[in-house]
Amino acid sequence: MNIICHSSEQSKASGPYHPAVEVDTGGIRQLHVSGQGTYDPQTGERFLGDITGQARRAMENLKIVVEGSGFRMDQIVKVTLYLVDLGDAPKVNKVYRMYFSADRYPARSIVGVKELPGGQAIEIDALAVAPAQAASAGFSRTL
Numbered sequence: 001m002n003i004i005c006h007s008s009e010q011s012k013a014s015g016p017y018h019p020a021v022e023v024d025t026g027g028i029r030q031l032h033v034s035g036q037g038t039y040d041p042q043t044g045e046r047f048l049g050d051i052t053g054q055a056r057r058a059m060e061n062l063k064i065v066v067e068g069s070g071f072r073m074d075q076i077v078k079v080t081l082y083l084v085d086l087g088d089a090p091k092v093n094k095v096y097r098m099y100f101s102a103d104r105y106p107a108r109s110i111v112g113v114k115e116l117p118g119g120q121a122i123e124i125d126a127l128a129v130a131p132a133q134a135a136s137a138g139f140s141r142t143l
Contacts, residue, residue, distance in 0.1 A: 001025050006069040019065045024132060031071050031128040035082065036061040038120040046118045051088040055095035058124045063099065071128045073099055078127040079108045085121060086112045092122060 004022040023030045038047040038057045041064070047057045066073055081092065089110055100106065106126070116123050 006031075006065070020069045022069060027132050029071075029130045029132055031066065031069050031075075031126075031130075033062060033065050033069075033126040033128070035123040035125045036065060037116065037118065037123045039118075046120055048119055048121075051085075051091050051121055052095060054120060054122050055088075055092045058120075058122050059095055059099050062124050062126060066126070066128055070133070071130055074101070074104050075128040075130045076100075076106045076126050077129050079106050080125050081108065081110045082113050082116060082123040082125075083110060083121065084113060084116060086110065088121065 002024040004024065005018040006020040006022060007018050017034055019036075020031055020033045023032070036058050038054045039045075039061065040047050040057060041061075047053055063073055066076065081089075081096075083089065083092065
């Protein structure tokens, strides 16, 4: 089994973790994506505006990490949305639908939370799977 830690300038972690960790078992690659929030890589600040804008920023950050790790959005099989206000789910769903085709929606959970880092109202983590390939970018260690 090989473990590959992914990070880039576009997806900096705000703590002692990597934006994504890939597990390659030799046949299947699994990408475990850390919670993506409203950090804007262009400004270096969190976007704290309306929930639609926050959802868009979080989904774009998810896409940056997934694609930057050599995966595609349609390879995401599980998503967890963390929302400070569960009443925001319909607005978040509108944005969410723009990133997946209806026939390829991943499994998903929505979890209501009291608060999220930096005052953001949404955070998203995900799991993607893909067939094995020759090599991936990132820091690697073998177990």
